[in-house]
Amino acid sequence: MENITLEEQPVAKTYNILYVDDEESNLRIFRMAFKRHYNVYTTTDIEEAVRILDDNNIHLIMTDQKMPEMNGTELLERILPAHPDIIRIILTGFSDIEAIVQAVNKCGIYKYITKPYESGEMKMTLDKALETYELKNEKQILIKELKSANDHLEEKVRERTNELEIINLKITDSIKYARRIQRAMLPAQDRIAKHFKDMFLFYSPKDIVSGDFYWFAEITEFGENKIIIASVDCTGHGVPGAFMSMIGESILNSAVFDKNMTNPIDILSYLMAGVSQQLNQEETNNRDGMDIGIVVIDKIANTLTFSGGRQDLLYIENGETKLIKGENVSIGGLQSDKPFLNHVISLDTPINFFMYSDGYQDQFGGENNRKFSSGKLRTMLAENTQKSCEEQRNILVHTLDAWMINEEKQIDDIMVMGFKL
Numbered sequence: 001m002e003n004i005t006l007e008e009q010p011v012a013k014t015y016n017i018l019y020v021d022d023e024e025s026n027l028r029i030f031r032m033a034f035k036r037h038y039n040v041y042t043t044t045d046i047e048e049a050v051r052i053l054d055d056n057n058i059h060l061i062m063t064d065q066k067m068p069e070m071n072g073t074e075l076l077e078r079i080l081p082a083h084p085d086i087i088r089i090i091l092t093g094f095s096d097i098e099a100i101v102q103a104v105n106k107c108g109i110y111k112y113i114t115k116p117y118e119s120g121e122m123k124m125t126l127d128k129a130l131e132t133y134e135l136k137n138e139k140q141i142l143i144k145e146l147k148s149a150n151d152h153l154e155e156k157v158r159e160r161t162n163e164l165e166i167i168n169l170k171i172t173d174s175i176k177y178a179r180r181i182q183r184a185m186l187p188a189q190d191r192i193a194k195h196f197k198d199m200f201l202f203y204s205p206k207d208i209v210s211g212d213f214y215w216f217a218e219i220t221e222f223g224e225n226k227i228i229i230a231s232v233d234c235t236g237h238g239v240p241g242a243f244m245s246m247i248g249e250s251i252l253n254s255a256v257f258d259k260n261m262t263n264p265i266d267i268l269s270y271l272m273a274g275v276s277q278q279l280n281q282e283e284t285n286n287r288d289g290m291d292i293g294i295v296v297i298d299k300i301a302n303t304l305t306f307s308g309g310r311q312d313l314l315y316i317e318n319g320e321t322k323l324i325k326g327e328n329v330s331i332g333g334l335q336s337d338k339p340f341l342n343h344v345i346s347l348d349t350p351i352n353f354f355m356y357s358d359g360y361q362d363q364f365g366g367e368n369n370r371k372f373s374s375g376k377l378r379t380m381l382a383e384n385t386q387k388s389c390e391e392q393r394n395i396l397v398h399t400l401d402a403w404m405i406n407e408e409k410q411i412d413d414i415m416v417m418g419f420k421l
Helices: 024-034 046-055 072-079 097-107 117-183 187-191 238-258 264-280 375-383 389-403
Strands: 016-020 040-044 062-063 087-094 111-114 200-205 212-219 226-234 289-298 303-309 313-317 319-322 343-346 351-356 414-420
Touching: 016 024, 016 046, 024 040, 024 117, 040 046, 046 062, 046 072, 046 319, 062 072, 062 117, 072 087, 072 097, 087 097, 087 117, 097 111, 111 117, 187 200, 187 226, 200 212, 200 226, 200 389, 212 238, 212 414, 226 238, 226 351, 226 414, 238 264, 238 289, 264 289, 264 303, 313 375, 343 414, 375 414, 389 414
Parallel strands: 016 040, 016 062, 062 087, 087 111
Antiparallel strands: 200 414, 212 226, 226 289, 289 303, 303 343, 313 319, 313 351, 351 414
């Protein structure tokens, strides 16, 4: 058996009990019977009883019901606001049911004991009452600890939320600044428009920055007079797409302005090699890239040459709708031996041309939540070629808004370009 020294033995808690009765003999008998077990306070005076409660940590109060100054129920009702956690017992020699009901309803008494009482039974009653006090006290302590822990957790959540909000704000500000850089990279629409009878551009990024971009160049050197326009849809959207767009724009600039390329096939081949090299795709197995349609307008030869990778050229000539499909090859990713092809169109008659990424046609919406579809987009463009380009753009915008009226989110970057030659 383990030996426990005196110092190691747990100290039993001593409880403080107050007994109020107008008969001193009752108080004396109670003190003699229970002073060995509890700290017993007794009084015949109501005001003194209140002072004892205020000055001492009383765990249990027992009061006689019939007293001249104030009955027991009234006393308990009086002290209840200041001492709500104390155990309350009423002791009386009368069996007054109405008083019992009143005591329970107003004071929440633990027990109603009739005189005379037997000391052993009273000891059991007091011990159980004080056990109830301890359980209630432990419960309240636990509730306070849980509340404190919850408050601490809520504070931590608020701190983390504030930190995340600050981080998110910084990231958003950085992305918005990146949008300024990306927008500066795009050619001004009025710079492009002066080369056509009419033109429009519907450009709607899904996020702050875009994976779709358009590119423009005017070549007047070496006896040439050409305009080059590209419609580009990079892998992804948002920040990843924007990074790809910067790579694509840089390589297009290099092809045309550094290498003096004006043949669509040459430009696309150079772009294919440049993306693969910059992303080190042969070694990293990276498959990012872009779909592109590119046209070269030769003002001297009066022709338009188109070549594309997974992008088409739609044009309407003499009321007839025609579609030149791009090759089933993307720039970047898995390389293909399938060559790009040039398609040459004579500009002897007025023609409406359209270039677009897949964002508009793939947008979900309508009553059945389906894709808008490329066929519906081509039909809409063809039906409105007699209208001004500004009207055509407005039709595109309003049609898309109506298509997404059920609060469908935009799923991809959108770009549609139209011009008349």
